[in-house]
Amino acid sequence: MENTITPRLLFADRQGNICDHPDLAMLAASGDQLVFPAPDDLIPLPPGSRFFYLPQCPPLAWDDELEQVVCLDELDAGEPCFGVSAFLPPAYTRLLLPAVSYADKDYQLPLWAYTAVGWSPEINKYVVAARRVDENRQWEPDRFDDREVVAGVERQLARFPDNRLVHHLRRCALEDHCFAAKNFFLGRWECPLPVSPVCNARCLGCLSWQPEGGFDASQDRIDFVPSVDELLQVALAHLEVAENPVLSFGQGCEGDPILQAETICAFARRLRVEADGGTLNVNTNASLPEKVAAMAAAGMDSIRVSMNSPRKSTYLAYYRPRGYTFENVLTSLRSAKEGGLHLALNLLVMPGVTDAPEEVEALLGLIGEYEIDQVQMRNLNIDPRLYLETVGATGEGAIGIGGLLDLLTAEFPGLEIGYFNRYLG
Ligand code: SF4
CATH class of the missing domain: 3.20.20.70 (Aldolase class I)
Known part of the structure; x- marks a missing residue:
């Protein structure tokens, strides 16, 4: 596994507050396999996306100092730490899954498409592993005015x-x-x-x-x-x-x-x-x-x-x-x-x-x-x-x-x- 990315890990506390980690790098998953998302696989989070945190699923990340994958299962105060994923709006196909440990999960996640997401300090934006596959703009959320x-x-x-x-x-x-x-x-x-x-x-x-x-x-x-x-x-x-x-x-x-x-x-x-x-x-x-x-x-x-x-x-x-x-x-x-x-x-x-x-x-x-x-x-x-x-x-x-x-x-x-x-x- 070669480290070619710079986005930071996102994680959540039990209240659902989402933070980026100052030192740990984002990883993603393809099936069970952990991967560094290639730069070409990452795009700024599209408008209309949503965030989810994954209870009982601590995030997996890359520690550059240790040169190894780490599992962030606890925050400083001993609070549990959870992985974060994005749900994409229509027109975007997900390329990678969030990198989390499912070892302690004792429930089924609800029916959403969980997507790898991180924070890029270079562009000051969230980034997701996704590609836009349809240029039809008729389904953009801002084209639907409920009034x-x-x-x-x-x-x-x-x-x-x-x-x-x-x-x-x-x-x-x-x-x-x-x-x-x-x-x-x-x-x-x-x-x-x-x-x-x-x-x-x-x-x-x-x-x-x-x-x-x-x-x-x-x-x-x-x-x-x-x-x-x-x-x-x-x-x-x-x-x-x-x-x-x-x-x-x-x-x-x-x-x-x-x-x-x-x-x-x-x-x-x-x-x-x-x-x-x-x-x-x-x-x-x-x-x-x-x-x-x-x-x-x-x-x-x-x-x-x-x-x-x-x-x-x-x-x-x-x-x-x-x-x-x-x-x-x-x-x-x-x-x-x-x-x-x-x-x-x-x-x-x-x-x-x-x-x-x-x-x-x-x-x-x-x-x-x-x-x-x-x-x-x-x-x-x-x-x-x-x-x-x-x-x-x-x-x-x-x-x-x-x-x-x-x-x-x-x-x-x-x-x-x-x-x-x-x-x-
Ligand atoms: S069971 Fe499958 S095919 Fe039938 S309505 Fe549900 S998703 Fe569609």
């Missing part, structure tokens, strides 16, 4: 007082602060159409369902299937006014929309009679190939397939499917292309797993074989320790998420790499 959202909510509720979906989106926009739901009330860009209260997977890090006794799901699932009329009211109201409209099934507040494919197909057929324009998109686990083919035939434009891995063993360990197979998902990729859909991969990225040599090789094969149009490099929100243990990864030999991004660009010049769905025009 305008509230006015939009009042307008749409007055127009559609009995539409359960509009009431559901009101809660998403104002209580859960879903940007896509806010877009509906602001009359622009990508609008969500949550449709499914159920799912046929049990992802370890599902945002909308978690078993009792573990960490909390971060969003409540929709508890009804909207009727085609309710979906059409929302969609047509959006298409009337929105610039670059995308109508998307498959949201954080639902199960998987593929289980409501009949409703989606009926909706798509009617919408295409009543309106032109707009991109009809579905974000899904793509577990049922015949439903993918049916949605393509009904007039959908694009599909984004979520996968944590192109390898069966890693996929099954995380998705824990009920009633479908990994091979079904691959068949769906083929069905999507045959049906003329724009095909995006929602790749759930974890440093030390996604960039492991066998994962990289499988990913390159998948993109080539199934002619993937876009890869969205999304940070997987989960306790890193839990995930590494579940999929049996260590991070040894990983090429780095930055290296993976560079390789994808070099190998597939026509492949779009990004973070968000696209309006297809």
Whole structure:
């Protein structure tokens, strides 16, 4: 391990006060492996990021005087010391994990994407191990003014007082602060159409369902299937006014929309009679190939397939499917292309797993074989320790998420790499 960095370690006390250490240098982690973040892997903390401290997880750092890694488990007064991580806004892919000791942790961290962060005295800024992968500025937090959202909510509720979906989106926009739901009330860009209260997977890090006794799901699932009329009211109201409209099934507040494919197909057929324009998109686990083919035939434009891995063993360990197979998902990729859909991969990225040599090789094969149009490099929100243990990864030999991004660009010049769905025009 060669020391090539200068950022300082950040640490927290039990009140959550965050400080930089005067002597210790920041380390980061790729899977289980401690690394010095390369200067190219560090960028100033993007606006809209959040800090988290990690109870029971003391930080690991580099001591230049001792020339060794040290664990800062206590502050001067004998108080416990905790590691600090950053949570990035959308458009940024995490390159490295925080370097902490998990030895004493007896709980699961909640569903966030923990990112290595330090303090750079040279530029007088916090720095994070991340890369911006999407230049679309439509999702910047400062483009969402809640005063305008509230006015939009009042307008749409007055127009559609009995539409359960509009009431559901009101809660998403104002209580859960879903940007896509806010877009509906602001009359622009990508609008969500949550449709499914159920799912046929049990992802370890599902945002909308978690078993009792573990960490909390971060969003409540929709508890009804909207009727085609309710979906059409929302969609047509959006298409009337929105610039670059995308109508998307498959949201954080639902199960998987593929289980409501009949409703989606009926909706798509009617919408295409009543309106032109707009991109009809579905974000899904793509577990049922015949439903993918049916949605393509009904007039959908694009599909984004979520996968944590192109390898069966890693996929099954995380998705824990009920009633479908990994091979079904691959068949769906083929069905999507045959049906003329724009095909995006929602790749759930974890440093030390996604960039492991066998994962990289499988990913390159998948993109080539199934002619993937876009890869969205999304940070997987989960306790890193839990995930590494579940999929049996260590991070040894990983090429780095930055290296993976560079390789994808070099190998597939026509492949779009990004973070968000696209309006297809
Ligand atoms: S496919 Fe989506 S809704 Fe289903 S368990 Fe996984 S994350 Fe949750």
